[in-house]
Amino acid sequence: xxxxxxxxVALAGNPNAGKTTLFNALTGARQHVGNYPGITVERKEGxxxxxxxxxxxxxxxxTYSLSAYSPEELVARNVLVTERPQVVVGVLNASCLERNxxxxxxxxxxxxxxxxxxxxxDEAEAQGLRINMPRLAxxxxxxxxxxxxxxxxxxxxxxxVVTSRLDTPVHAPPLHVSYGPDLDAAxxxxxxxxxxxxxxxxxxxxxxxxxxxxEADADILAQGRQAGPLSAMLEEIAEKTAAHCRSTLEVEPxxxxxxxxxxxxxxxxxxxxxxxxxxxxxxAFSEKMDRILTQRLLGPVLMFAVLLALYHAVFTLGETxxxxxxxxxGWLSGVASEALPEGLLRSLVVSGIIDGVGGVFSFVPxxxxxxxxxxxLEDTGYMAxxxxxxxxxxxxxxxxxxxVMPLIISGGVGGGCAVPGVMAARTLRSPKERLAxxxxxxxxxxxxxLPVFILITGVVLPEHQAWAMFALTLTGWAMALVxxxxxxxxxxxxxxxxxxxxxxxxxxxxxRGLLIHTWERTWQYIKKAGTVILAISILLWAAMTYPSxxxxxxxxxxxEAAVAEASLEYSIAGRIGKAxxxxxxxxGIDWRTNIALVGGFAAKEVIVSTLGTAYSLxxxxxxxxxxxxxxxxxxxDFTLAAAIALMLFVLIYAPCFVTVVTIWRESNWKWALFSTxxxxxxxxxxxxxxxxxxxxxxx
Amino acid sequence: MAHIMSLRxxxxxxxxxxxxxxxxxxxxxxxxxxxxxxxxxVSVFGRAPLYDPVxxxxxxxxxxxxxxxxxxxxxxxxx
Numbered sequence: 001x002x003x004x005x006x007x008x009v010a011l012a013g014n015p016n017a018g019k020t021t022l023f024n025a026l027t028g029a030r031q032h033v034g035n036y037p038g039i040t041v042e043r044k045e046g047x048x049x050x051x052x053x054x055x056x057x058x059x060x061x062x063t064y065s066l067s068a069y070s071p072e073e074l075v076a077r078n079v080l081v082t083e084r085p086q087v088v089v090g091v092l093n094a095s096c097l098e099r100n101x102x103x104x105x106x107x108x109x110x111x112x113x114x115x116x117x118x119x120x121x122d123e124a125e126a127q128g129l130r131i132n133m134p135r136l137a138x139x140x141x142x143x144x145x146x147x148x149x150x151x152x153x154x155x156x157x158x159x160x161v162v163t164s165r166l167d168t169p170v171h172a173p174p175l176h177v178s179y180g181p182d183l184d185a186a187x188x189x190x191x192x193x194x195x196x197x198x199x200x201x202x203x204x205x206x207x208x209x210x211x212x213x214x215e216a217d218a219d220i221l222a223q224g225r226q227a228g229p230l231s232a233m234l235e236e237i238a239e240k241t242a243a244h245c246r247s248t249l250e251v252e253p254x255x256x257x258x259x260x261x262x263x264x265x266x267x268x269x270x271x272x273x274x275x276x277x278x279x280x281x282x283x284a285f286s287e288k289m290d291r292i293l294t295q296r297l298l299g300p301v302l303m304f305a306v307l308l309a310l311y312h313a314v315f316t317l318g319e320t321x322x323x324x325x326x327x328x329x330g331w332l333s334g335v336a337s338e339a340l341p342e343g344l345l346r347s348l349v350v351s352g353i354i355d356g357v358g359g360v361f362s363f364v365p366x367x368x369x370x371x372x373x374x375x376x377l378e379d380t381g382y383m384a385x386x387x388x389x390x391x392x393x394x395x396x397x398x399x400x401x402x403x404v405m406p407l408i409i410s411g412g413v414g415g416g417c418a419v420p421g422v423m424a425a426r427t428l429r430s431p432k433e434r435l436a437x438x439x440x441x442x443x444x445x446x447x448x449x450l451p452v453f454i455l456i457t458g459v460v461l462p463e464h465q466a467w468a469m470f471a472l473t474l475t476g477w478a479m480a481l482v483x484x485x486x487x488x489x490x491x492x493x494x495x496x497x498x499x500x501x502x503x504x505x506x507x508x509x510x511x512r513g514l515l516i517h518t519w520e521r522t523w524q525y526i527k528k529a530g531t532v533i534l535a536i537s538i539l540l541w542a543a544m545t546y547p548s549x550x551x552x553x554x555x556x557x558x559x560e561a562a563v564a565e566a567s568l569e570y571s572i573a574g575r576i577g578k579a580x581x582x583x584x585x586x587x588g589i590d591w592r593t594n595i596a597l598v599g600g601f602a603a604k605e606v607i608v609s610t611l612g613t614a615y616s617l618x619x620x621x622x623x624x625x626x627x628x629x630x631x632x633x634x635x636x637d638f639t640l641a642a643a644i645a646l647m648l649f650v651l652i653y654a655p656c657f658v659t660v661v662t663i664w665r666e667s668n669w670k671w672a673l674f675s676t677x678x679x680x681x682x683x684x685x686x687x688x689x690x691x692x693x694x695x696x697x698x699x
Numbered sequence: 700m701a702h703i704m705s706l707r708x709x710x711x712x713x714x715x716x717x718x719x720x721x722x723x724x725x726x727x728x729x730x731x732x733x734x735x736x737x738x739x740x741v742s743v744f745g746r747a748p749l750y751d752p753v754x755x756x757x758x759x760x761x762x763x764x765x766x767x768x769x770x771x772x773x774x775x776x777x778x
Binding site for chain 1: 720721723725726727728729730731732733734736737738739744745746747748749750751752754757758759760761762763764765768
């Protein structure tokens with residue numbers, strides 16, 4: 001597979017500069033998306049056909065800089081030095097050339113074989129910007145080409161330059177930017193030492209290494225310390241320089257370097273590269289849109305309408321195809337039941353494998369629609385505005401403005417699903433806030449918990465069912481927000497990640513880009529979640545089947561329902577349920593419910609059907625559980641206090657395993673385990689407290 | 700007359716030039732990565748419904764940051 005080969009052309013650029021649009025235009029469907037080992041940064045590569053020849057292209061993660069403070073930046077930098085692409089295309093957004101050149105300058109300092117593509121030239125011209133490209137090319141000593149990637153304009157010309165550079169590589173001497181008298185002196189002496197000792201120079205330019213020592217770049221320092229004793233000397237020079245800067249200017253060298261870099265860019269602009277038309281400044285389309293969409297009163301109202309519409313679209317559009325996949329797997333179960341003789345093999349295939357895999361696939365339509373709409377909101381630029389408007393509220397709970405979407409999709413309006421919800425947290429760029437969102441999103445009232453709540457409220461609060469459901473939804477929000485606050489004070493401690501972000505101009509996304517994006521992510525879900533979930537669902541099936549009830553005991557029972565009850569009680573799950581009864585009693589939960597809760601780990605709607613089996617009712621339909629409701633109502637132990645405690649427990653306890661696997665995929669297995677454990681622990685403590693207090697109050 | 704103040708105090712649409720960025724560490728880097736550097740023209744485009752964060756016009760783009768981040772940016776305005 002192309003994934004392991006080294007790309008010959010790399011695309012580098014800021015987020016929102018149109019890198020991915022160019023990548024899609026070049027490679028089309030011939031692309032492969034994976035992850036860099038050990039981190040969630042995506043690695044996208046593909047093959048472009050240029051005049052009948054194949055050119056391998058790698059889309060580097062979008063970054064603003066090349067420091068080593070975010071995984072994206074570190075990846076971009078490491079790919080450039082280890083894979084050594086023969087050409088690097090710097091994709092710049094021409095309408096904010098200065099900021100985009102900040103990255104380009106750093107690429108040149110690193111000695112990357114750069115070709116600059118000024119994307120969105122049409123927008124820049126519409127805003128009255130005149131860019132003298134030959135002048136810029138001349139000043140920087142590299143090719144500069146215009147591009148409108150979205151409409152494919154300039155792509156062929158760009159690729160012609162790129163392929164000619166592939167044929168005759170041009171040696172690119174690293175760019176030399178002056179950083180002022182203090183730093184330049186230090187840089188010069190460090191550079192000399194580095195060159196003398198050939199210190200890391202097989203990977204990086206000497207002056208660049210010196211710069212990174214001044215910036216105290218953790219990654220380079222670590223490499224340097226391994227490389228040899230010269231590192232200590234360089235660190236000493238860097239520290240002395242830093243101390244001098246602090247005492248005279250009260251700033252860190254890092255800040256001086258950034259300021260001089262912008263100064264260098266500003267001087268380029270003044271040398272006739274950029275002129276702004278004196279004619280009246282055109283109010284950009286985006287500004288007009290923002291006047292309405294982020295207006296103080298109208299903005300939030302429109303935002304809630306958009307978020308609700310998105311939520312409804314995901315679940316109403318998803319319903320029909322979800323029905324199809326469910327019907328397909330139902331049909332498959334039927335066929336398998338017919339074909340296989342009654343017994344363990346049939347049970348394994350039907351209840352273990354087909355139900356398990358069917359469970360994964362039934363989410364696929366939801367995930368596809370969710371990713372499509374989310375990509376639409378993100379690519380249009382609206383998602384950033386949502387984060388902007390809601391940040392103040394969510395920050396109080398240690399979250400980020402972008403946390404709202406995952407929480408709503410997980411069931412913030414009742415009937416969502418935590419699987420796409422957890423995946424939607426990808427839009428968060430702040431690692432701590434993202435993790436807190438992922439760990440609390442499963443507290444929401446997802447669609448699978450609803451049948452359980454409908455059953456129980458129907459038994460104990462038949463008059464006030466709607467209010468009870470509303471209260472449960474609010475409890476879900478309260479748990480998620482308070483939970484996030486507590487997590488951010490304890491296990492995910494630490495100051496808020498800086499919010500500073502770009503509100504990208506509003507744009508209409510291309511359908512092709514949206515479809516590629518949606519398919520990539522859906523496929524990743526199917527591939528990764530599918531394998532693990534199959535294994536776990538077989539495990540859960542085994543726990544509820546083995547050891548099987550001895551035949552003489554089964555023979556003594558009156559009917560099939562009684563046999564099913566006895567078999568379940570005899571199985572590992574049944575034994576766990578019984579063993580936990582002394583503990584669960586404190587929360588008013590009996591062993592039958594315990595078994596159902598164990599089964600609920602497979603999927604929350606299983607709680608109702610397992611409860612049916614445990615009350616020896618045979619098959620119980622989750623949608624119509626009236627016979628089960630009668631049984632529950634007749635149980636003297638099933639008091640109002642016990643019912644409320646049980647609902648609270650179901651709301652909060654361990655996410656279903658599809659969610660757990662998704663959390664694992666989106667973070668790591670430790671957080672997935674943590675999520676399971678702390679949710680169950682919190683659920684238990686709260687359920688016991690509520691049961692004990694309510695029992696006293698009510699009696 | 701030129702006058703230096705914190706970016707937080709800047710009025711909507713009041714033109715200013717960044718005098719210095721005093722933020723350190725990760726916040727400082729992120730602010731500078733976004734093009735907020737001394738000598739750059741900046742103006743407040745708007746504030747979020749709860750007055751925080753704030754949206755800025757910088758070098759042809761819109762950047763948003765929280766008020767407590769704006770505190771670390773000093774700007775120069777013409778009186």
